[in-house]
Amino acid sequence: MSHRNAPLTETGRLRLARCVVEDGWALRRAAERFQVSPTIAQRWADRYRLLGEAGMADRSSRPHHSPRRTPTRTERRIIKVRLLRRWGPARIAHLLGLVPSTVHRVLTRFGLARLTHLDRASGRPIRRYERDRPGELVHVDIKKLGNIPDGGGHRTLGRQAGRKTRSGAGYSYIHTAVDDHSRLAYSKIHTDEKKETATAFWTRAQAFFTTCGITVERVLTDNGACYKSHTWRDALAAAGITHKRTRPYRPQTNGKVERLNRTLLEEWAYARPYRSEQERRDAFPHWLHTYNHHRGHTALKGKPPASRVPNLTGQYT
Structure with a gap:
């Protein structure tokens, strides 16, 4: 060109x-x-x-021969150290007797320039995936969150004063379901993570997805006790839904809902100093609506999940 x-x-x-x-x-x-x-x-x-x-026609300006290019053996050594030790270019260069810019150029060439592209546990490049249609896979998880005492916690009162009001506040459990293809989320705050609560949450979540024109085929969860119960198993089986569980100690497998948990902490739970737990809970439905309808998602090229859902408003049911 x-x-x-x-x-x-x-x-x-x-x-x-x-x-x-x-x-x-x-x-x-x-x-x-x-x-x-x-x-x-x-x-x-x-x-x-x-x-x-x-x-x-145009021709490539790349030379036919590059005699000064880093030898293949050296490139393999750089990649090996990167994958095994997750070191940066400077440390790898010091170990192998190279220049950091050379190491960085090799890592860039092989798509390993950023550590975020590697799995922390195995050191292998992350292979991201996305299901082809809504409902093909739904990720489900629970996030445990400390309650805010009346009058505010340390974010409002400061560290010293916040410690006095912290005890006895209890915890909230945010149950969340995220569609893999559209990133559409259904989430509710509950007081526990028991099997009855988790099963009742899923019943409401499935009804929500159905209203949006999404037929759920598979559900992916971790190995929590509530998800291994007969109550949970029977509820999915009755709806004809296949249940999949992640490998133990591998939360990356359920990464889409784990990433949503991080997003809601940053943009809702800790976004501003709340004076009470009820004040924070009252702000949650508005945030969730913004996430589904208006907030641009990087995986969706800046569009909200609503752009991929055929009937989010439920007007065609």
Whole structure:
């Protein structure tokens, strides 16, 4: 593809070459006519004689040989240290006797320039996936969150005063279900994580997805006690839903709902100093509506989950 300042396109090159080769124009005359140097005119004329019209296409500027490129053996050593130890370019360069910029260039070439692209447990590159349609897989999880005492906690009163009001506040349990394809979320705050509570939550979540035109096929959870209970199993089986569980100590498998948990902590739970737990809970439905309908999602190219849901408002049921 020609750059923006190129005087000739492929069509212009062809016209120039035909003027010289077929019509017998002098190089200087053709160069002046097409506003290029005689050297350029000679180049396109020679290529036309040799290759014809196909020779007018752009060629890669990459050299055929790179004698000063980092040897393959050294590149393999850099990649091995990166995957095994998760070191940065400076430490790898010191270990292997290289320049940090060389190490960084190699890591960039192989897609390993950022540690966030590697799985923390195995050191292997993360292979991200997305289901093809809504409802094919729904991620479910519970987030335990400390309650805010009446009058506010340490974020409102400061560390010293906040310690006096902290005891006895208890915990809240945020039950969340996220559709893998659309990132549409259904979430409720409960006082426990018992099997009856988790099962009742899923019943309401499934009804919510159904109202939105989404038929749930599979559910992915961790290995929590409530998700291993007969009550949970029977509720999914009755609806014809397949239940999948993550490998033990591998929360990355359920990463989409884990990432949503982090988002709600940053943008709702700790977004501002609340004076009470009830004040924070009252703000949750508004935040969840904003997340589903208005907040741009990076995985959806800046669009909200509502852009991928056929019937989010329920008006076509």
